Amino acid sequence: VVHIQARTAGRRGPRASGAGWFYNDQGFIVTNAHVIEDADNIRVELHDGRVREAEVVGVDPYTDIALLKVDPSPGVIPLRRATGSPVLVGEQVFAFGSPFGIKFSMSRGIVSGLGRSEAASFVGMRGGYTNFIQTDAAINPGNSGGPLVNIDARVIGMNAAIANNVQWDGNGEPLQGQSAGIGFAIPLDTIESVVEQLMERAVVLRGFLGVSLGPDFGPDVARATGLAYDGAGAVLQAVPPGQPAAVAGLRTLDIVTAIDGHPVPNSDVLRSLISIRKPGEAVDVTVWRAGAVQTIPVRLGAAYNDPQRRLNYIPGSERMTLREIRARMANEAPAQAE
CATH class of the missing domain: 2.40.10.120 (Thrombin, subunit H)
Incomplete structure (x- = not known):
């Protein structure tokens, strides 16, 4: 110390x-x-x-x-x-x-x-x-x-x-x-x-799921969405096509309750649990959907934060190694600077 x-x-x-x-x-x-x-x-x-x-x-x-x-x-x-x-x-x-x-x-x-x-x-x-x-x-x-x-x-x-x-x-x-x-x-x-x-x-790369998150699940969200779920979790407000979550089969209004068995009480914890994973790593996403609980494997992509604090997904990164991702970023850097 x-x-x-x-x-x-x-x-x-x-x-x-x-x-x-x-x-x-x-x-x-x-x-x-x-x-x-x-x-x-x-x-x-x-x-x-x-x-x-x-x-x-x-x-x-x-x-x-x-x-x-x-x-x-x-x-x-x-x-x-x-x-x-x-x-x-x-x-x-x-x-x-x-x-x-x-x-x-x-x-x-x-x-x-x-x-x-x-x-x-x-x-x-x-x-x-x-x-x-x-x-x-x-x-x-x-x-x-x-x-x-x-x-x-x-x-x-x-x-x-x-x-x-x-x-x-x-x-x-x-x-x-x-x-x-x-x-x-x-x-x-x-x-x-x-x-x-x-x-x-190096630029810090974060695991990327490819979802937009709504408010943390609670009575107000349950009433607004009509979902008959009575636990905690992170509601998927949107699942953009072509990104890891959509490719794996996650859907809008799925409620994520766990990542690899780790409880997901809210959206912040979901972001944290995903961000620490390596691009290309497979995780088991447990969701509540239409009254049933199911686990869906998802291969994560990579993303990074730019100076404007935006999180930028690197398309196709879920099928790349870290070395390939960094090489691609290095090659694209001059073009982005112009």
Whole structure:
């Protein structure tokens, strides 16, 4: 775990401070994008007091993930990750960071909930790729970017936001709040999907289903659509022809309830579960349709966010490898720039 200070030219003192953690032994550090936003200089302090200048390798504002790099040296100890291990409500967790600038602190709590999308607004996240872990471990300003680990000391997520009764100053800027026992962390599967691509200094590609989503299912939607479904899920408002969902047989007004067995309580969680998958990967989409539940396999395509925040589907990408997709994007880049 490391302490991070981000400075902006023309401002006195550190603009922001937070935490991060070594992803591997090559000096790559993961933190939140909002910790280093607009920073001109980033300094990283290791656990033994050594300070290093950090380079920004890449940032994905749509998931609030940033990747830094320092020169690898003795003392660079990557954290172990709980890749592929399920996170369970009620399991004990530990949050690390620098709350209120108190470096290398740890707090303890439990996983309070899964699939939370409410935290996106707290960090100004630009996209709907939200599937947060909720915890009651004390998370305060300065914990952002620090790891959330399980009882086996393996990373299951990254601290990102807290819910509090924050007050606002006259310039519309938030004043520092404090933990109210409701903290949120970005899940590890989202982190790994993004970081592996940022390490290649590449555009972040996301899995793409090819649907337009309506309001989250509830009594109002049930009355408006006439659907006699009484559970939670994401309603497919449109299924454009020729895209992965339509090709697989999904239909308008299908209600998606699970992806590969993972519950889909709302549209935000559906976006997150799809976006972390690799293009060309097959997923099982469980839907409610006309009173029956069925599972439909879908081979996902690829998409990327442009500077205008639009999600752009790459036609035919569901039948391509990642290398073929990136080669195609590289070939098309000059034409797009003209």
